[in-house]
Amino acid sequence: MGILEKISEIEKEIARTQKNKATEYHLGLLKAKLAKYRSQLLEPSKKGGEKGEGFDVLKSGDARVALIGFPSVGKSTLLSTLTHTHSEAASYEFTTLTCIPGVIEYKGANIQLLDLPGIIEGAAQGKGRGRQVIAVARTADLVLMMLDATKPYVHRQLLEKELESVGIRLNKTKPNIYFKVKKGGGLSFNSTCQLTKVDEKMVQMILHEYKIFNAEVLFREDCSADDLIDVILSNRVYLPCLYVYNKIDQISIQEVDRIAREPNSVVVSCNMKLNLDYLLETLWEYLSLIRVYTKKPGQPPDFDDGLILRRGVTVEHVCHAIHRTLAAQLKYALVWGTSTKYSPQRVGIQHLVHDEDVVQLIKK
Numbered sequence: 001m002g003i004l005e006k007i008s009e010i011e012k013e014i015a016r017t018q019k020n021k022a023t024e025y026h027l028g029l030l031k032a033k034l035a036k037y038r039s040q041l042l043e044p045s046k047k048g049g050e051k052g053e054g055f056d057v058l059k060s061g062d063a064r065v066a067l068i069g070f071p072s073v074g075k076s077t078l079l080s081t082l083t084h085t086h087s088e089a090a091s092y093e094f095t096t097l098t099c100i101p102g103v104i105e106y107k108g109a110n111i112q113l114l115d116l117p118g119i120i121e122g123a124a125q126g127k128g129r130g131r132q133v134i135a136v137a138r139t140a141d142l143v144l145m146m147l148d149a150t151k152p153y154v155h156r157q158l159l160e161k162e163l164e165s166v167g168i169r170l171n172k173t174k175p176n177i178y179f180k181v182k183k184g185g186g187l188s189f190n191s192t193c194q195l196t197k198v199d200e201k202m203v204q205m206i207l208h209e210y211k212i213f214n215a216e217v218l219f220r221e222d223c224s225a226d227d228l229i230d231v232i233l234s235n236r237v238y239l240p241c242l243y244v245y246n247k248i249d250q251i252s253i254q255e256v257d258r259i260a261r262e263p264n265s266v267v268v269s270c271n272m273k274l275n276l277d278y279l280l281e282t283l284w285e286y287l288s289l290i291r292v293y294t295k296k297p298g299q300p301p302d303f304d305d306g307l308i309l310r311r312g313v314t315v316e317h318v319c320h321a322i323h324r325t326l327a328a329q330l331k332y333a334l335v336w337g338t339s340t341k342y343s344p345q346r347v348g349i350q351h352l353v354h355d356e357d358v359v360q361l362i363k364k
């Protein structure tokens, strides 16, 4: 029996045990056992096998969002509020012990929202279930970092540090450095712009530290030494992050106003259902999701069944989303919407489409 099963067994037994003088001792024992198993679960596991117990959730839908935060900030409350899935919420820490997936249905898209155990300082070193939580975060399209608006700002910095230390880069684009290890020829170092943070000597030193003596390095922007290290290590993930400050029902309106103006931040109250519409809108925006409608000649657009795509896609992607052979058969497309100067406008296969565009595909 796994620890999770044991926990659930004890919880069931506690639930069916009547509370009275005669059962007091028995209940106390059960609770002690429960606490022991919970803390075991929060310890880094010695056996490799049960490392991922309860965390291997299949990816599904149009995008995946991971809920990361300290214990009891309201992650599970948010999941139960935004999706049809219920995740246990309570006033004690580490209520959630595994990964609980739910689906947000928004503008015709299915966004997978993952509720996770709270993480604590030292998570990256394996404290709590930190490693498993972070491993899930790496697979997400966006990190929803939930913060308790009543708690000090340093909490956010601590969490950021944890994620940073395991190679997760938040709201940062991949450094524009071309890097290729060679078999010989020494170091070839170039840049297309003026560099203010590193010079050739430093680049060479860093590469030697990684036992790289032959390589081609081209800085296409003014990157730092840390950026170069990220590129060398190549196992970094670059994720958009939305800071969601919960429990604003507990702070002053002035405080709410101040936090709401910070970059990448949204203020909410899950309990009072405040500002959740805006949170969804912002999620959509940060996930770069767009919805494109198709239209058959002589018929109105199919507004019920839009295609969910990512910002930056072309008519070619629209074709692929419908049928894999369609792109090869395309003559041109007619587009109504903000991506064109006129509506409709005749465009080619490389035309970039926008959110809410209507597209009519004309075959050869």
Ligand SMILES: Nc1nc2c(ncn2[C@@H]2O[C@H](COP(=O)(O)OP(=O)(O)OP(=O)(O)O)[C@@H](O)[C@H]2O)c(=O)[nH]1
Residues within 6 Å of the ligand: 069, 070, 071, 072, 073, 074, 075, 076, 077, 078, 088, 089, 090, 091, 092, 093, 094, 095, 096, 097, 116, 117, 118, 119, 246, 247, 248, 249, 250, 268, 269, 270, 271, 272
């Ligand atoms: N005042 C206030 N309390 C809230 C709000 N949202 C959640 N809570 C309370 O915060 C407590 C913790 O909520 P959970 O949803 O269990 O928090 P969690 O982040 O999932 O906690 P763990 O799973 O233990 O990490 C509960 O008592 C909730 O009722 C809110 O908007 N305002």
Ligand SMILES: [K+]
Residues within 6 Å of the ligand: 071, 072, 073, 089, 090, 091, 092, 093, 094, 095, 096
């Ligand atoms: K909790």
Ligand SMILES: [Mg+2]
Residues within 6 Å of the ligand: 075, 076, 077, 088, 089, 095, 096, 115, 116, 117, 118
């Ligand atoms: Mg929870």
